[in-house]
Amino acid sequence: MTFLLSFYQTRELLAARDAGLPELDVSLDLGLSLARARLTPERVMLPAGLSLTWEDVAHIHGNEQAVFAITEAGVEKVQVFSETFGRLYSLMPTQGAPTMLISGIPMHRIKNTDPMADTRSKIKAAAPKGRVLDTCTGLGYTAGLAAKRADEVITIELDPAVIEICRINPWSRALFESPNITQLIGDSFDYIFDFEDASFDRIIHDPPMFNLAGHLYSTEYYRELHRVLKRGGRLFHYIGDLRSKSGRNVARSAARRLQEAGFKVVKRRPEAFGLLAFR
Numbered sequence: 001m002t003f004l005l006s007f008y009q010t011r012e013l014l015a016a017r018d019a020g021l022p023e024l025d026v027s028l029d030l031g032l033s034l035a036r037a038r039l040t041p042e043r044v045m046l047p048a049g050l051s052l053t054w055e056d057v058a059h060i061h062g063n064e065q066a067v068f069a070i071t072e073a074g075v076e077k078v079q080v081f082s083e084t085f086g087r088l089y090s091l092m093p094t095q096g097a098p099t100m101l102i103s104g105i106p107m108h109r110i111k112n113t114d115p116m117a118d119t120r121s122k123i124k125a126a127a128p129k130g131r132v133l134d135t136c137t138g139l140g141y142t143a144g145l146a147a148k149r150a151d152e153v154i155t156i157e158l159d160p161a162v163i164e165i166c167r168i169n170p171w172s173r174a175l176f177e178s179p180n181i182t183q184l185i186g187d188s189f190d191y192i193f194d195f196e197d198a199s200f201d202r203i204i205h206d207p208p209m210f211n212l213a214g215h216l217y218s219t220e221y222y223r224e225l226h227r228v229l230k231r232g233g234r235l236f237h238y239i240g241d242l243r244s245k246s247g248r249n250v251a252r253s254a255a256r257r258l259q260e261a262g263f264k265v266v267k268r269r270p271e272a273f274g275l276l277a278f279r
């Protein structure tokens with residue numbers, strides 16, 4: 001049994017203790033559901049015989065950017081170091097779904113929004129249907145929401161360590177529980193050559209920043225995206241804030257290369273922080 005706690009829940013636990021409450025309904029899965037915790041002077045008693053000392057609670061409370069797993073073995077920050085790619089992945093809590101920090105950088109938009117609202121805006125722009133290619137799994141939020149609307153979703157993640165975090169994150173469950181999601185591990189740039197011509201209705205391309213994965217913004221890669229997309233299909237390409245200087249520049253050069261690659265119509269979608277390209 002593993003429970004997850006962050007600053008958002010310890011704030012409630014500390015307030016309940018200060019108010020002298022004997023028990024509290026608190027989330028142990030990052031906001032998806034509530035469970036009953038009993039508060040004693042020394043400990044917080046959780047279901048399944050697990051408990052926390054108030055020192056544990058204070059420790060979690062002091063780490064606002066981290067999520068902690070509570071197991072029989074103790075209290076541990078949710079993070080995985082990838083030896084292969086030399087990156088540290090950790091879950092970062094928000095008011096809603098957590099995001100993942102990749103060596104300190106959040107994977108989703110969290111400023112004035114939250115990771116699920118960010119994902120919904122990508123999904124709205126992509127309008128998933130039929131067979132969908134999700135080029136970069138991450139926490140699996142785009143794949144999970146796309147799978148609710150599409151017949152089939154193929155999602156690709158470079159680093160297996162990211163999937164380890166998904167297994168711990170209750171908000172990533174759809175990735176493992178949706179029967180119409182197929183997960184692939186490896187580089188999207190390599191996989192793309194294996195897919196058949198015109199075999200996807202929609203593509204969601206949500207890559208790391210341009211300076212971290214330039215090959216996923218190359219004309220060669222875009223040509224393959226064009227090849228595997230059906231006529232009448234659309235590609236949503238997340239870029240970043242199109243109103244910022246860097247976002248504007250990346251969007252302009254990506255739009256040019258998408259057109260070179262064969263996408264006749266490329267539209268800006270500033271509200272979704274990306275581009276829409278039509279075949």
Ligand SMILES: C[S@@+](CC[C@H](N)C(=O)[O-])C[C@H]1O[C@@H](n2cnc3c(N)ncnc32)[C@H](O)[C@@H]1O
Nearest residue numbers: 136137138139140141142157158187188206208
């Ligand atoms: C911005 S995140 C994707 C977020 C995702 N759409 C979600 O809903 O959580 C980018 C992800 O792409 C992965 N990645 C980086 N390079 C990749 C590549 N060449 N092929 C596939 N995935 C890659 C990163 O490890 C990271 O998990």
